[in-house]
Amino acid sequence: MEFPSNESATSEVERALSVLVENTEDDAALDALAGSEVLVPVPDDTDDDTAADPTTVALPVLEQDGETPLVPVFTSELRMAELLPYVSRYRLVPLGALASQWPTGDLSLTIDASSPHGLTLNSEGVRTLLARPRG
Template structure:
């Protein structure tokens, strides 16, 4: 049996990100992105109880080269492995729900940070563009 060399099909979130690279104001793409689920890496120091609690999500905060804090999330395991190959646990979270509970402080969100379709939003952008009830 032959297996195609590239069996990776873009997720709906990845297709939305591709559209947003061309037109950052595309409301249909923003809605599709907000309606999708993303992988949120579980920080290593998170207890197993907190890591599996459906009512809480511990955000992994990384520091960018300029010192600004950012939370990385991913559209697939492949995208996550490209930037954070050491991550062993993650949560699958609806992006719109995550955005609806986004902290008020200056905490950016980056989606698929190492890909050509990456998107980084400020804290205000997360709440304004992606938050869903």
């Protein structure tokens, strides 16, 4: 069995994001997105033991006055560098697994925020749209 290269997987996820910008209920695009891996920046204040623990992911939460806090994730190092050029550490995490463990409350997820296909989902959208069983 041949596995796609990282570049191929990234472009598949970007295509899914582009479809979802137009139609957030496209099942094929949601399945592709939920089955993809994303880069989650490791917050600067995360200690080395926590950053290295494969069972824990420290979420980088961006907060602005009057806005819902959000967690940025990215489809590639290039997309991450466009928005957060000083990030030195990140974790590669299956998006569906991240969504299935998404905290309750007001916390949004933004995927490739600086790109034309960027997508932001509120907390409920993350849990209902991306925490999908894969079949």
